Amino acid sequence: MNRMITAYCVALLLQACADEGRYKEALTPDEALKRFELHEGFTIENVASEPLVMDPVEMVFDEDGRIYVLEMGDYPYKPEQGQGRGKIRLLSDTSGDGKLDDAVIFAEGLADATSMLPWNGGLIVTSAPNILFLRDTTGDNKVDVNEVLFTGFFENNSEAQITNLRYGVDNWIYANNNGQKGEVKFNRKPDLPALPVAGGDFRFRLDKNLFEVESGAGQFGLAMDDWGNRFFTQNTLHIQMAPIPWRYLHRKKGLPSYAGVANIYAHDLTVFQISEPPYWRTERSKQRQQQYDEAGLDRVEHIEGHFTGASGGTLYAADLFPASFYGNVFTGEVACNLVHRDVIEPTDKGPFFSARRAADETDREFLASSDPWFRPVNFTVGPDGALYMLDMYRQHIETPVSIPEELKADMDFVHGNQYGRIYRIYPTDKGVPELRKPGLGDKPVAELVPLLAHANQWWRLQAQRLLVERQDQSVVPALEKLFNESTDPRARLHAMYTLEGLQALTSPVVEKALYDTNAQVRRHAIMLAEQFPEMLDKLVNMLDDPAPQTAFQAVLSVGQFTRSTAVTALAKAVLQHSEDEWYRKAVLSAESGTSAALLEALLANGFFETEADGKIKFMTDFSTAVGATGKLQDVLSIINKLTQPVLAQQAGFQQAVLSGFLKGAKKTTLNDADKKKLIAALQKQGTAITSAVSKKAIEEITTALNGPSNN
DSSP states (O other), X not given: OHHHHHHHHHHHHHHHHHHHTSSOOOOOHHHHHTTEEEOTTEEEEEEEETTSOOSEEEEEEOTTOOEEEEEOTTTTSOOOTXXXXXXXXXXXXXXXXXXXXXXXXXXXXXSSEEEEEEETTEEEEEETTXXXXXXXXXXXXXXXXXXXXXXXXXXXXXXXXXXXEEEOTTSOEEEEOTTOOOEEEETTSTTSOOEEOTTSEEEEETTTTEEEEESOOOOSOEEEOTTOOEEEOOSSSOOEEOSSOHHHHTSSSOOSXXXXXXXXXXXXXXXXXXXXXXXHHHHHHXXXXXXXXXXXXXOOOOSSSBOSSXXXXXXXXXXXXXXXXXXXXXXXXXXXXXXXXXXEEEOSSTTOEXXXXXXXXXXXXSEEESOTTOOEEEEEEOTTSOEEEEEOOOSOOSOGXXXXXXXXXXXXXXXXXXXXXXXXXXXXXXXXXXOOOOOGGGSOHHHHGGGGGOSSHHHHHHHHHXXXXXXXXXXXXXXXXXXXXXXXXXXXXXXXXXXXXXXXXXXXXXXXXXXXXXXXXXXXXXXXXXXXXXXXXHHHHGGGOSSHHHHHHHHHHHTTOOSXXXXXXXXXXXXXXXXXXXXXXXXXXXXXXXXXXXXXXXXXXXXXXXXXXXXXXXXXXXXXXXXXXXXXXXXXXXXXXXXXXXXXXXXXXXXXXXXHHHXXXXXXXOOHHHHHHHHHHHHHHHTTOOOHHHHHHHHHHHHHHTSSOOO
């Protein structure tokens, strides 16, 4: 018996030792630095670490260069009501050596706070279910104004909540919402109805009290280029974008699909990991793979070397790095302990951008660490042009809900929340960047205008934001001069939108921008021209713009109008781009994009003379949308065209129209009297249709229309 007890104790001891060795312990900041493999020619240094900063998830420089760091102390658990452990620290370098050595707690007690943005002397902060405005009005560097701007966002998953506030060149503030449900109220306008935000991201303007859903499904990471294009991060699909803004895609009901997100990564999702995968991931992956194999699924559960925890996608738009890095997107992979870099390139069709590896990183990452505690959650580009990287530094960063219970037994999900590191990355040959203090907050408005032409995006956006906040009309002539004379298209764009933010934008400025030498300036001019209906004819001409994304914007903007010239232009877009799914959606989303007038224009211009895959798809979706609208005259008009000679000879088109009507008929809002008229029209046309498939489709549509009453 004693021998059995001894053997059992030994077994327990061996198991305990094995468990203890499953997960490595933390390294000191100096030790962690030695584990990095960084792109040749760059230097990485630690500028702040625990206890000065812990659990950092966001870092921003305000207009005066003050550094705010947001800490998410509750991760990965949901804080108790009113018991949030989130903090915002104001960090500073008191010794002048370029390292942060002092911290003041600006705000604390924040629940699920994940991002912030300087605004109007304070900070806008996402703290689900709210967006807050925090401000210090006494000068003691501690918040004394805490205003709930918006409320009603999803709050039940800290990895998929409202986050990533970004100031856009168009004066809107953008945020990721991961498509989560929510009924959002704006507390400055309490009489406005709640806004449903399910299925999209979010944007707002405090200068105009506007807020709306934006296309996208961003999780944690939002990169915006000089031209307002958004590239958002999701755990496994690390870089995506939304080619059609929500305001266009959802401007009418009845479309067969409102899907508006595109994955733009040109290669596979492999990453070059140099750390060992954790025990729990290895075991969970084995379990999942066994389940897939037993179910006969052709599916692989990757243990390592693939995107699974992408985080913090950030665009580099400064001139400290080599020119080839301008416009690149840096994304952390917290599960694989690395930083991936994407080169963004324009393409000649939707979604108009493609992301790929740099030529010198085809077998490695920009940065990787063998330390499994390295968690690069986010980045920011400072006024000095350096790339700052936030390392949450913890043993586990996976949400507990996704790990089997038996594997959680020896996992402490808050182990490491006393740590946190901030790194600065810069080209070695440039030397250590200076922590600059721009002092823009006290600059006269006349000195802010030239900064709209600064080489670094940070300076341009700060200057524009401050000018819009101050609403000083005396700078209008200087802005118009900058717009007319600057050789930098980025400066011209900032000048134009600053005029817009000052309510001083005129049609001559917009018209001149329509003919700008830069395609992106022209694209934004097209959007702004929507405010001037008299410019419709000029917008129609922009459909022939040589830049694909600019011509595409013209289609979206022309779709805001219903005049005959707009309909003709939309038909032209279908004729030229029917094989492009994004162009098809752009046309169909317009009010006149599913009209009888559009069909007439297509008939008159030979659209139906030859069949093609894109044409068939367009007509199927066209008919689905028409059938679901409940507009009887449009439906009847289109049905009556089915037996025109050109359509009668193309069975594929007939079947596309009828199959589309069948889908639409199942959700039509027609009343019973109109249904009877439509059935009669279908049966009449059925006698002239020879295709058996088409006749069968008419029978199915009739059956669907004879369903439940809509009276």
